[in-house]
Each structure stands twice: as structure tokens, then as C-alpha cells.
Amino acid sequence: MNPPELLPRPTLRVDTNDSSPRPESAPEDAPIRVCDFSLAYGTFQAIKQVSLTIPAREVTAIIGPSGCGKSTLLRSMNRMNDFVSTVRTEGEILYRNVNIYANDCDPVELRRRVGMVFQRPNPFPKSIFKNVAWGARINGYRGNLNELVEESLQKAALWDEVKDKLHQNALTLSGGQQQRLCIARSIALQPEVLLMDEPCSALDPIATSRIEDLIDQLKSQYTVVLVTHNMQQAARVSDRTVFMLMGELVEVDRTSVIFTKPKEQRTQDYISGRFG
Template sequence: MSSLMEENMEMKIMENSTAEKDYVVSLKDLNVYYGDFHAVDNVNLNLEKNKVTALIGPSGCGKSTVLRSINRMNELLPETKVEGEILFDGININQAKVDAVAVRRRIGMVFQKPNPFPKSIYENIAWGAKINGYKGDMDELVENSLKKAALWNEVKDKLKQSAMRLSGGQQQRLCIARTIAVEPEVILMDEPASALDPIATGRIEELIFELKENFTIAIVTHNMHQAGRISDYTAFFLVNNDRKGHLVEYGVTNDLFLNPKDKRTEEYISGKFG
């Protein structure tokens, strides 16, 4: 498959910045507006290679907005404006000249509610590869993607069955497999287990831990325990007095949970608000 870099080589003439060491994604002074509403204020955040970064904070503080900015999903919403740099492998992808579709091939997204296509399990995995011109062995790609999503053994004998017949947890893992199939470098997850039962949630968490060997992952979660279990780094967001979402504190998860630098972080983690 062609890469974002191959599809946008002309950008390198315009961009002189280089990636920070081990940072796959770097947000520089990110601001997001929905019409006149300033939703996210001046966020600076890095995603380290092959690590899981959790975005936590109360509802409405901009976590999902920041997450969606990383692969330019926000621009699909009307009257949305995104300012600042979003550096992916050293290239500022927050530019009109950059192909947003190519960005989303390299930076995949898994949503809160499983959203399989009303097609067979096989076609759900193969669809993205087909439209991206994949020329390899499709059967092998489908099998490997389902194996990486820890779903192969459960569905290998019913690949022609509708994906809509799977359980909620299986559907979510299918969506992860579908994302993996187009060979992204980064996977964004917006509360991927919030609609699932505890057993299915545990399977998703185990899968995230395995996936970080090959992918860089950012996950929005309201579950403090989940963030503590699965993430290497945590970013805590709040709304300021002007109703703007902003980043309060970012650091190694164990350090942030056990020894937060900001009193507001300590109060949120301890359950005093949120």
C-alpha cells in the first residue's frame, strides 16, 4: 500500500520540521473551534512510539476533540476550524495540501460504539484494503488482521456470516481488525469499551496491551482504573473558566496517578469531581 509520505512527497519541500525522538505524533499549540465556540485551547501533547497514551477528564473537556484532530476527523463536522501543528512523522498534516484520506489510512480510528459494515465478516476486513488498492493475498490479510485482533479463532469458520450477528465485544474487535488491515501506524480509540460488559472490556484491554507492540495508541477513557491498567502515559484535560478544554497535566501514568503535580489532577483521580 502507498504511504502517506509517498502520496505527499511535495509537502516535504514546504516543511522543514523533523519528528521529535520517538514521538510519532506531536500536537503543537492545537486550538479547535466549532463555529464561534473555542472548544480546545492551546494543547501541546506527544504520542510516543509503541506506547499507549490515555486521555482522561470529565465530559466536555475536549478529550475526544483532541483525539479526532490527530487524524483530521474534526473537519468532517460543519464550521470546524483547527489551528496549530499536528506533526505526524515530522510532517504537519494540518494543512489543506495534505490528503486527509491518506492521513486516515495511516492513523486509524476505533469509535465508542462498534460500527461494523452490514456485510460479511470477511468483507468487513477486506473492504478497506480493496479500496486502497491492496494487491496481496486477501485471504491471508483477513486472517492475519483477525488474529491480531484476537478474533480469528472465534470466527474462522463463519467468515461469510454477517458481522451484525456478532456480539458487541466481537464487533468491536472486528472494527479493530478492520483498522489494522489497512496497515496504520497509529490507532486512535474513543472509549472503545464503554458500551461493553466487563468480560468484553477485559478482552479489549488485553488486546490493546498486545497491539502496542506494533502500533502507537491513543485512547479516550472515562474509566480511571482502565487508564491505570493499560496506558503508559496519561493526559488529563479540564475545562477552564472560559469553557475551553485544555491540557492540565501529562506524564507517565504511574507518576501522574501516584504523584500528580497539579492539585486538580489529584482531586479528579481521587473522585472529588467529574
């Protein structure tokens, strides 16, 4: 293991947070720090030297046009890109000051602490109960599984709808319910960070607003990173917004700043709908 680094590295100070309306809550409390990170699929450079700090218990939205690398960056944070054989990375992503791309970092352990919710709801074709309990079970959870399932479903605002049919197949739920089940499934592992990859893009507006409300509640306990192609969504739910373009991080700031007075012309062009 690398010794945990006690001091933030100089590169971490690239935080473009200067114009923040209120002072940043203790910058040390940032579960994820991306340091000069680049990623390539074969010869295609998907992420170019991105540096970014994800503060704890806030919602960070990553926006940008299709193909800008926002999903790739998100998936880099819990090493879900490992399964693409042509991926090469440079730089570091630190989770609690440990480089997750170091040889001795076990992605299996990482993914329990940095959970992920996908674009399309992908519950297991098993019962609702098993969907929530499985992750805890395989990770050696020692507590009471029934309580854990109930608590997780409650946190995901799904309990009241499913409490009478916990042993029904999860595929009988509606799309929005399935997505909240996927969130419950991640929460059951008691993660620190939740990565959400366009979690509402397959849902109707009502289901979307329920998920957005849920995200707002979740941030009291979890650090949420949300990739979205929907700028209104980013504006509605996030505290900080990251704008990416062609693999580069263009600007990161408090959401209110990004959407009212961004410093970069490219950000201005994008949020005012001039491209993308």
C-alpha cells in the same frame, strides 16, 4: 508538500516528562506531535492551545470529565472533525513531521495510517470477511486478501471465534466481538497509529477486559491513543496519561506518576474522584 522537518520544533519540548521514572525512549520516535493546537466549534472553544507528544509503540490515555475535549483532540489527530462544518483550527498537528492541517495534506491518505476505533462498534452490515478486506481493497492492497484478513483477525484476537463463519453478516456477532472486528478492520490497513475513542464504553466487563488485553498486545506494533472516561482503565492499560480539563491540557506524564503523585492539584482532585 512541506519539506519534512528534520528537527523537532522548540514547542515540541513542552513535554512534561521530567519526572519520568525512566528516561524517555528516543523522543524523535513520536509519530504524532500536537503543537499549540486549538479547535473551536463555532464560538465554542473545545481545545485550547494543546501541545503533546505521542511516543511510538506506547499506549497514551487521554482522561478528563465529559466535555473536556478529549474526544475532539483524538478526532483531530486523523481529521475526523473535518465533517463538522463549523470547525476552525489553529496550530499544528504533525504526523511524522508533516502538518496534517496543511492545505496539501490529504486526509484520506492520513486516515489509512492513523486508524480509528469508535465508541460504539460500527461494523459494516456485510460479511466479517468483507469488513476486514474492504479498507485494504479500496486502498489498493496488492497482497493476498485472505492472508491479510486472517492475520488481522488473529491480531485482534477474534480469529478463533469467527474462522468458520467469515461470510456471515458481522451484525450477528456480539458487541465485544464487533468491536474487536472493528479493531481488526483498522489493523488490516497496517496503520502506524490507532486512535480509540472510548472503545469499551458500550461493552460489558468481560468484553472490556478482552479489549484491554488486546490493547496491551497491540502496543508492541502500534502506537495507541486511547480516550477513556474510565480512570481505572487508563491506569490499567496506558503507559502515559494525559489529563484534560475544559479544553486545556492540564498534565501529561507516565501513568504511574499521574495516578500516584501528580504535580497539578486539579489532576489530584480529578483522579481522587473529587469532581468529574
